[in-house]
Amino acid sequence: MNNIQLEQIVNSALWAAYGDALGFITELADKKILKARTGLTKVTELVSWKRSIGGKFGTTITLPIGAYSDDTQLRLSTSRSIKKNGHFAIHAFSKIEIPAWQNYALGAGRGSKVAASNLSKINSSWLNNFYSKDGIDYVNGGGNGAAMRVQPHVWSASNLEDVESYLLDVIRNSLTTHGHPRAIAGAVFHALSLSYALINKSPPNTSDLRVYNKWTLKIPSLIASDSNLSTVWMTQYENSTGKNLTHEYRLVYDEINSYxxxxxxxxxxxxxxxxxxxxxxxxxxxxxxxxxxxTSVAASAAVMLIYNGPIEELFIEIINELHTDTDTIATMAGAILGAFIGARPSQRLQDDEYIVQDACRLFDISKNDSQVDFNYPDSMTWKNPSSIVDYINTDNGRLNFHPFGDLRVISEAFLSRAKNNNFCNQWVISPVGQSFLIKRRNVKIEESTFSEQESLIFSGDTSKKLVITTPKIAPPIISHDVDTTETSSINQDPNIDELVLAAKESNFNPKVIGEHIIIIANSILGTNGVISYSAIISNKINT
Structure with missing residues (x-):
């Protein structure tokens, strides 16, 4: 059973966001770029800074003190997708959260962007997101875009010693956007390192790292244990690559051992x-x-340096090692460190009150004591727009972000460099408490006033202490009537194991079995699913 304290989860979440925010400043920067962004040659604390986004015709934006990148953005998306009963609502995550994230993504990798775009399509599911575009292929997607976001599965786990109880969700989450074993193994490795720190209240050593790596060899069997993954995903992976899944994970296992x-x-x-x-x-x-x-191995190794000096000093070392993946290594190290150091970052972070509230909710889920869920739109009526700017509805001079509701403006509009200036970026805050740098059409909207809490985002005031408060129920979705040329109804993938159990309980009633076959045939499982279900039913009847 868990003996994890609330402060451990809260601190882990805050230090993860802190590492991300600090590393975001130096991400992919050389000394010249860093100077242009900050006016500094070395970053020693969170500062406000500037960054160009959107390419040639984009704009230069101001990022507030403590602004975080896609690492924390997708971590919060993962958190919202975990229901109060601990169930990971992967359809909401893959078909609502990730596509909508495209509108406000900051610092995202090319692979994650292509994956998100593909998930917006009507015929794409988390089970078959085998994208291929401009030299970016799902099966070669081995980046850390998965590992950086999976911490909520650990924070919400009811029993960390029951590793398989949360690792399968870590794998499902990762496979939504990344197909290469490096990405999945990295996510599993980081989840186990974080779990160790929470349980033992200390950093792992290299012997522990080798134990985590043994789970790399078990990933294929975990995938095979999920009827949907084994029926649809594994078949398509091996057909697409011509490679044996177990062999590919053995190669990654050897690679991690060499690290x-x-x-x-x-x-x-x-x-x-x-x-x-x-x-x-x-x-x-x-x-x-x-x-x-x-990067997962590097983050775990970096944590071993914690006793060499002040906590913040370690982060300063990590994020000033230019030309490395500063934000992701720092955010994963932060999650592990926060699990046992018993302190919080000395500087306030963007949306830190929401981050604390979210961590509290995940802790409550781990104790089976949560009453809080995010109210997603009905999955059968949700529609993804054909353009990412159309997630932001500007009718009647107000801003509404599907699926988060009405937005409040908290910054000036950053106009694009294009001659027509049809689009702009702008900082807003949502009803759930998270702020976004949205991309919207450049139309006149109603002016908004700043509240004290919202202006704090841009003031950098660190005098106010964070307090743990009871998580609030997320507001209902106000609207999701999006103008679209392509709609995407989220078909819930049927669970073959559950259908087999239902058939058995009906004493293999032909009508029930026929209904199941129709359900599977009309789902993303398709013909392969029907064949798998029929084979299992035949075996059950004859035994």
Whole structure:
């Protein structure tokens, strides 16, 4: 049973966001870019800064003190998708949260963007998001875009020692956007490292890391244990790649073991500085620096330096190691560190009150004591717009973000550099308490006033202390009537195991079995699902 304290979950969430916010400033920057963004040559604390977004015809935006990137954005999306009973609503996550995230994404990788775009399509599901566009392929998606967001599955787990109870959701979450074993193994590795820190209230050592890596070899069997994944996803993966899944995970297992060997060499050398670790792991290589497996291992190794000096100093070392994946390594290290250090970041973060509230809800879920769910639109009537700007409805001079509801403006509009200026970006705050830098059509909207809490986002005031409050029920969805040329009704993938059980309880009533076959045939499981279900039913009848 869990003996995890609320403060551990809250601190883990805050330090994860802190590492992300600090590392976001230096992400993919050299000294010249860093100077242009901040006016600084080294970042030692959270600061307000500027960044160009949207390419040639985009704009330059101001990011407030403590602004976070896609790492924290998708972590919060994952959190909202975990229901009060602990169930991961993967359809809401993959067909509502991720597509809508495209509108406000900050610092996202190319693979995650293509994955999100593909999930917006009517014929795409989390089970078959095998995208291929501009040289970016799902089956080669081995980046850390999955590992960076899976912490909520650990924070909400009712029994961390029952590893399989939360690892399957970690895998499902990851496979939604990434198909290469490096991405999935990295997510599993990070989840286990975080779990260890929560249970033992200390950082893992290299022996522990080798134990986590053994789970890499078990991932194919975990995938096979899920009837939907084994029926649809695994078949399509092996057909698409011509490779054996078990063999591919063995290769990643060997790769991670080699990283751990390098960490042990680093420790034996006595020069326990993060820069030396980064050099030995070659975190600067453009081909591998965003690898899900490499960055997860690097984050766990970085945590071993916590006793060498002040907490913030470790983050400063990580995020000033330019040309590495600064924000993701720092955010994963932050999640692990926060689980046991018993302190919070000294600076306030953007949306920190919402982050605390969200962590409290996940803790309550782990104790089977949550009454709070996010009210998603009905999955059968939800529609994804054909353009990401159309997630923002500007009718009647007001802003409404599907599926979050009415928005309140908290910044100036940042106009694009295009001649026609049809679009702009703007900071807003949503009813759930999260702020977004939205992209919308450049039309006149009603003016909004700042509340004290909202202006705090841009003032950088750190004098107010965060307090843990009871999570509030998310507001109802106000509207989701989106102008669209392509609609996407979220078909709930039937669970074959549950259907087989229902058929057995009906004493294999032919009418029930026929209804099940129609349900499966009309779902994303299709013909493969019907064949699998029929084979299982035949076996049950004859035994």
């Amino acid at each position: 751990i060997d390098t960490i042990e060499e680093w420790q034996a050398g006595g020069n326990l500085k993060y820069a030396d670790l980064a050099s030995k792991l070659n975190l600067y290589d453009e081909k591998t620096r965003g690898s899900g497996s490499l």
